[in-house]
Amino acid sequence: MANTGTTMKERAQAILKELSIWRRHLHQFPELSFSEYKTSDFIAGILEKIPGMQVERNAGYPTAVLGTLSSGDGPVVAMRADMDALPIQEENVTDYRSREKGVMHACGHDAHTAIVLGAAHLLSTCFEEEKLKGTVKFIFQPAEERADDTGTTGAPYMLEHGVLDDVKAVFALHMDPEHPYGKIKLHDGFSMANVDVFRARIKGTGGHGAYPHLGSDPVWMLGNVLQAVYGITGRHVSSLESAVISIGSLEAGSASNVIPAEVEIGGTIRTYKPEIRTKTHEELRRAFSIAESLGGEAELEITAEDPALYNSPEVNREIERAIHHLFPDFDVLDQPFGMGGEDFAHMARAIPGAMFFLGCRPEAHRVRHLHTPIFDIDEQSLVAGTAILAETARQFVK
Numbered sequence: 001m002a003n004t005g006t007t008m009k010e011r012a013q014a015i016l017k018e019l020s021i022w023r024r025h026l027h028q029f030p031e032l033s034f035s036e037y038k039t040s041d042f043i044a045g046i047l048e049k050i051p052g053m054q055v056e057r058n059a060g061y062p063t064a065v066l067g068t069l070s071s072g073d074g075p076v077v078a079m080r081a082d083m084d085a086l087p088i089q090e091e092n093v094t095d096y097r098s099r100e101k102g103v104m105h106a107c108g109h110d111a112h113t114a115i116v117l118g119a120a121h122l123l124s125t126c127f128e129e130e131k132l133k134g135t136v137k138f139i140f141q142p143a144e145e146r147a148d149d150t151g152t153t154g155a156p157y158m159l160e161h162g163v164l165d166d167v168k169a170v171f172a173l174h175m176d177p178e179h180p181y182g183k184i185k186l187h188d189g190f191s192m193a194n195v196d197v198f199r200a201r202i203k204g205t206g207g208h209g210a211y212p213h214l215g216s217d218p219v220w221m222l223g224n225v226l227q228a229v230y231g232i233t234g235r236h237v238s239s240l241e242s243a244v245i246s247i248g249s250l251e252a253g254s255a256s257n258v259i260p261a262e263v264e265i266g267g268t269i270r271t272y273k274p275e276i277r278t279k280t281h282e283e284l285r286r287a288f289s290i291a292e293s294l295g296g297e298a299e300l301e302i303t304a305e306d307p308a309l310y311n312s313p314e315v316n317r318e319i320e321r322a323i324h325h326l327f328p329d330f331d332v333l334d335q336p337f338g339m340g341g342e343d344f345a346h347m348a349r350a351i352p353g354a355m356f357f358l359g360c361r362p363e364a365h366r367v368r369h370l371h372t373p374i375f376d377i378d379e380q381s382l383v384a385g386t387a388i389l390a391e392t393a394r395q396f397v398k
Contacts, residue, residue, distance in 0.1 A: 007387075008390050008391040009327065009383070009384075012122060012384075016382065019115070020382065022046070022114040026039060026113055029100065030098055031100075033084040033144070033145050034146070036142045039063070039113075040065050040142070050124045051124050052124055054068040054069075055067050059158060059163060060158040060160060063143075064161070066138070066163055068138070071131070074397055076166050077167060077171075078139055078167045078169075079116055079136070079171055079389050079393060080140075081116035082112055084142055084145050084146070085107075086104055086105070086145055088104040088372075092374055109144065111377055111382060111385070112172070112174070112385075113140060114382055115386045126390075126394055133397065143343075144342070151303045153343040155343040159346060168351070168352070169318075169352050170315075171318075171353060174337070174357050175358060175381070177360055177370060177377070179357075180360075181384065182327075183330065183359035184323060184330055185334075185357035186356045187316075187336050188312075189310060190242075190273065192337050192340055192345065194269070194341070195304075197267070197269075197305060198284065198300060198301065201265075201298070202221050202288070202297070203261065203299075204217055207258075219259065219263055221263075221290070222263050222291075225288055228287035229247065232284065237276060237280060241271075242272040243271045244270040246270075249267070250265050272308050272336075288300045305341065306343045306345050309355060311348065311353070311355065318396060320332065321392075321395060326391055327384060337357050
C-alpha cells in the first residue's frame with residue numbers, strides 16, 4: 001500500500017484491479033436473497049486475510065458477515081454492503097456475465113460488496129500507519145431485495161443480532177446508472193420510499209358465464225374497486241406528496257364460460273412521510289370496501305416491508321466533506337433518490353445513517369437501468385465508492 005502521504009483516492013486507484021476482480025467474480029456467481037452462501041464464503045475469505053480484521057460469520061443470519069477493525073478506543077462507525085442478486089436472465093455479452101441461469105446482479109450489489117471490501121483494505125492500512133483511535137465495522141448484508149415469509153429482509157436480522165448496538169453512525173452507497181461517473185446524489189431527510197405490499201381478495205358467488213344475473217361477479221366488482229384504487233393518489237392524497245400505488249398481479253378464473261367466485265390482487269404502496277403512509281392505507285381499505293356495497297366481500301392484508309430511507313444531515317455532511325476533499329470536480333446533486341425502497345432504511349432508522357447514489361453509467365448515450373437484463377457499470381465508480389466510504393470512516397474515527 002502507498003505511504004501516508006497519498007490520498008484515499010490514490011490508494012483506491014491503486015487497487016482497482018482487485019476491485020474489478022472481486023466485482024466480476026461476484027457478478028459471475030450471483031445468489032438470490034437468503035441463499036448467499038458462496039458469496040458470504042468469498043467475502044469472509046477476503047476479510048480474513050486483512051491485517052487486524054476480526055471476522056464474524058452468521059452475524060444474525062447464516063449468510064451475513066461482519067468484519068471489524070478496531071484500536072479498542074474511540075468512536076464506532078459502520079458501512080454496509082448488500083450482496084444478493086435478482087431473478088433476472090442477463091442479456092449482456094461480456095466475459096464476466098452471470099453463469100447462473102435466471103439470476104443476475106442487476107442492482108449493483110456486486111459492486112457494493114467489492115467497494116466495501118476495498119474500503120476495508122484501505123482502512124486496515126490507515127489503522128496501522130496513522131494509529132487511528134476507533135472502530136469501523138463492515139456489514140455484508142443478505143436479502144435486501146426480498147423479504148421472507150415473515151415480511152423480514154436482511155437488515156432487521158442483523159440489527160436484532162446487535163451489529164449496530166455500539167455504533168455512532170452508519171453509511172452506505174448505491175449504484176446509480178441514471179448518471180455517469182462524476183455525479184453523485186446526496187440528499188438530507190426522506191430520500192427513498194416506505195415499501196408496503198398488499199394482497200386482496202374480492203369474493204362473489206361466481207356462476208355460469210351465460211347467466212351472470214343469477215350470481216355475483218367479483219370481476220365486475222373489481223372494475224369499480226380499481227377506479228377507486230387508482231384515484232387515491234392525486235385525489236385523496238395530494239399530488240404534491242410522494243405516493244404511488246401499483247397493482248402488479250391479478251388472478252381470476254380459468255375458463256371463458258365460468259364467472260369465478262373470487263379475484264386475487266397483489267400490489268405495492270410507496271410513500272415518503274409517515275402520515276401519508278397511514279392515509280394511503282386507510283384509502284386503500286375504503287376502496288376495497290366498495291365490493292361489499294356491490295354484494296360481495298373483500299379481504300385486504302397490508303404488510304410493511306421497509307420504512308422510508310431517512311438520511312441524517314449530520315452523516316451526510318461527513319460524506320460530502322469526503323467527496324469534496326477527494327473529488328472536488330464531482331457534481332453533487334441534492335435530490336431524492338426516487339420511489340424505490342431500500343432496507344438500509346432500517347439501519348438508518350436505528351441510528352444516524354445516510355446513503356448516497358454514485359453515478360456509474362458506462363456509456364454516454366445508453367442507460368442500463370437498475371433491475372434490467374442489461375444493467376452494467378463503469379468500473380471507475382469502484383474507485384470513487386471505495387475512496388469515499390473509506391475517507392468518511394477515517395474522518396469519523398480520526
